[in-house]
Amino acid sequence: MSKNKIERGSCVEMHFRISFENDFVAEDTFLYEPLAFKSGDGSLIPALDEFLLGMQVDDDGRLVINPDQGFGFRDDENVHQLPRSDFAQGMKLAKGQIIGFVSPAGDEVPGTILAVGDDQLTVDFNHPFAGHVVIFDVKIISVS
Numbered sequence: 001m002s003k004n005k006i007e008r009g010s011c012v013e014m015h016f017r018i019s020f021e022n023d024f025v026a027e028d029t030f031l032y033e034p035l036a037f038k039s040g041d042g043s044l045i046p047a048l049d050e051f052l053l054g055m056q057v058d059d060d061g062r063l064v065i066n067p068d069q070g071f072g073f074r075d076d077e078n079v080h081q082l083p084r085s086d087f088a089q090g091m092k093l094a095k096g097q098i099i100g101f102v103s104p105a106g107d108e109v110p111g112t113i114l115a116v117g118d119d120q121l122t123v124d125f126n127h128p129f130a131g132h133v134v135i136f137d138v139k140i141i142s143v144s
């Protein structure tokens with residue numbers, strides 16, 4: 001394995017910024033700790049993992065990913081009405097809040113609250129990035 005270029009199995013530290021086509025910044029590590037991961041370990045979406053192959057320390061780049069290559073398209077069937085009684089009494093709930101839920105299979109899935117009513121909440125279980133063109137700006141910090 002080359003110490004200079006990212007290959008499958010390389011340990012990588014990188015800064016990244018995730019933004020949408022409307023310039024909304026969803027996540028940005030440039031002012032904080034970089035992300036550390038092993039190339040090909042499944043922690044990145046496949047298109048980004050492939051994009052990084054061959055990059056080396058101090059390289060930067062931009063990858064634009066359409067929904068079909070990234071987080072998929074929104075599905076209205078993933079929006080559900082849930083009784084308010086399903087949530088802990090006194091729990092602060094607000095439109096736009098993202099909460100972790102446990103699926104029937106036992107996996108944790110994010111749900112975005114779309115509306116809060118007296119008796120029920122409208123929750124969107126689509127991935128928060130679904131339906132968006134996602135832009136990844138990256139800078140490689142270390143490769144080993």
